[in-house]
Structures are given as structure tokens and as C-alpha cells.
Amino acid sequence: MILVTGASGKLGAAVVRQLLKLTSADQIAVLVRDENKAAAFSEQGISVRVGQYDDTASLDRAMEGVERVLLIAGTDEERRVEQHQNVIEAAKKAGVQGIAYTSRTLKDRKTMANKLMEGHFQTEDAVKQSGLAYAIFRNVLYMDSLPQFVGAEVFDRGISLPAGQGRVAFALRSDMGEAIANALLADTWNQTTYHLTGSDTYSFDDIAAALTTLSGREVRYRPAEAAAFGAQLRERGVPEVVAQRVVGFMTDINNGQEDEIYPDLEQLLGRKPATLEEGLKLLFSL
Ligand SMILES: NC(=O)c1ccc[n+]([C@@H]2O[C@H](COP(=O)([O-])OP(=O)(O)OC[C@H]3O[C@@H](n4cnc5c(N)ncnc54)[C@H](OP(=O)(O)O)[C@@H]3O)[C@@H](O)[C@H]2O)c1
Secondary structure (H helix, E strand, C coil), X not given: CEEEECCCXXXXXXXXXXXXHXXXXXXXXXXXXXXXXXXXXXXXXXXXXXXXXXXXXXXXXXXXXXXXXXXXXXXXXXXXXHHHHHHHHHHHHCCCCEEEEEEECCCCXXXXXXXXXXXXXXXXXXXXXXXXXXXXXXXXXXXXXXXXXXXXXXXXXXXXXXXXXCCECCECHHHHHHHHHHHHCCCCCCEEEEEECCCCCXXXXXXXXXXXXXXXXXXXXXXXXXXXXXXXXXXXXXXXXXXXXXXXXXXXXXXXXXXXXXXXXXXXHCCCCCCHHHHHXXXXXX
16 A cells, blocks of 8 residues: 555645556555545545644554555645655654655756755755655655746746756656555565656746737746845745745746656556646636
């Protein structure tokens, strides 16, 4: 049986959707914090386990009968390393065959601006030190984040971000979820790190051009300066932690941290992942 944590989230839901296509529901378990979010899973015959990463007793219960665990990264960026360690410990204690983790693909851990990403690499270290077979999925920045990054007024005001001409191998979260499910069901698990990226890289100029083509309205990209952009966010009342995170993401893009293509996503899917135009069409309903 495979346990998917974070199954009430968007990536987890995509993983479970694909698992259901490939295996029977009685081979799938999900960990959710809120049972109310799990009705659809129970209705389909999936085993629902209620618990959370801070509650070690709930994690022990969740591991019952489980052979493989997919740990989906938690959203509490300050506490996530300790929380993830709890899941890894529970998996070890239960004697599972292997553990998988959803990390981030960034070129160089040592020079990244967004220090919140460090928690992913610390979790990778803990997974590797667990002695269990593992699969690490280093996910690229979700293409699905673009509507938030460019803002609701993109067709009136264009795009202004401190990302320079940096390029990102954007991929859709649904493609990554499908690929992760395919890998989770592989016959044997070793110690594998997958880099899940799109098959091309794109700059914000490319994004503006694609939005122009798809919408018929001219969208321009004007690179912003990082400090001034951060100050604008704070003036608009964006919380400090969010402002820092957005500036960190954009600075890393500007520095080429997301400018890498790997074949892993395409190989796991058995087809090309969605291109920028295909993804934007979906995300902006164009
Ligand atoms: N690659 C990227 O661009 C990118 C972008 C955004 C996020 N991420 C990371 O990828 C993860 C999955 O993405 P997503 O889009 O599926 O996020 P999401 O929709 O916010 O889902 C997060 C899931 O984690 C669960 N969770 C959070 N903290 C938990 C805890 N302490 N104990 C148990 N469950 C917990 C949430 O449960 P509830 O439903 O109860 O809240 C939810 O099911 C995120 O958590 C984040 O770490 C990556």
C-alpha cells in the first residue's frame, strides 16, 4: 500500500488521481489533517488516515500496512524540517520499503537567494540518512504559480517583476503529480533523485509574448529592480515574509537557478509535458 501525505492539497490530489488510474483503491492510503477534506477519498475506497506532521502518534497510526510513503512537503516553511523528520522517523519505525519526498530543483543550494528552500535540501539529507530506499522528486517552480506572480491585472498593466531575463523550465503541477504517481508504482525502488522540469525554459518576455498571442491583447514585460519591487509590495500591505519569498523566487530566477532542463518528467510521463502556451491557456482560461 502507498501512503500519500498532503493528499488534500493540489499536488497530492494529482498524485492520487493518477494512482487510481493505475492501481486499485485498496492499495492507496492518504494522510489528511482535516477529515472533512477526505470524503471523496473514502467514497472511492481509499484508506483515510487523519493526522499531521507535528503529531508523531498520528503518524505511527498512519503507517499501518504501508509499504511506500510519499511525503509531500508541508507548507509551514519555518517548521517543515522537524515535521518532515517526524514522518521519516515514523516510516522507519514502521519498516516501510521506501520513502519519497517532493523537493525543489534549483541549480546551486549554496547560492540560492530564497533561503526558505533550504528546508527541502535538509529534508533530502534526512531522507538519504534514513537508510530507506528513496525517491526524491526535485520539482521545478509550478507553472500554476504564474497567475499569482503576474497579478490579476496582467492584461491591463503588463508584467513587472525582478526576474531579469532569467529562464524557468516551468511545468504544470498536474503533470508532476502524474509523473510522481508513475514513479511511485515502479517495481523496485533504489535511491533515485528525479528532476521534474518542463522540456523548455521560458523567460518573462516569453510569458508576456504567449499571453499576447493567446489573449489578443498586448502584454509587456518590464524587468523591475529587486529592492524597489520589495518596497512596493510592503507599501501595498503584503506581509514581510511573503514579500521576501516573492523577491527570493524572482532573484533566484534572475540568477539562473531555475534554468535547467532534465528528461525525467517527460520519461516518467511517457509523453511531452505541457508547454508554456498549453499551460497558460489552461491557467488563464484563454
Ligand atoms: N514547486 C513549486 O513551485 C511549489 C509551489 C508551491 C508549493 N510547493 C511545495 O509543494 C507542496 C505541495 O504543493 P501543493 O500545491 O499541493 O500545496 P497545497 O495545495 O498547499 O497542499 C499542501 C498539503 O500539505 C498538507 N500539510 C501542510 N502542512 C501539514 C502538516 N503539518 N501536517 C500534515 N499535512 C500538512 C496540507 O494539508 P491541509 O489541506 O490540511 O492544509 C495540504 O494537503 C507545498 O506544501 C509546498 O511545500 C512547491
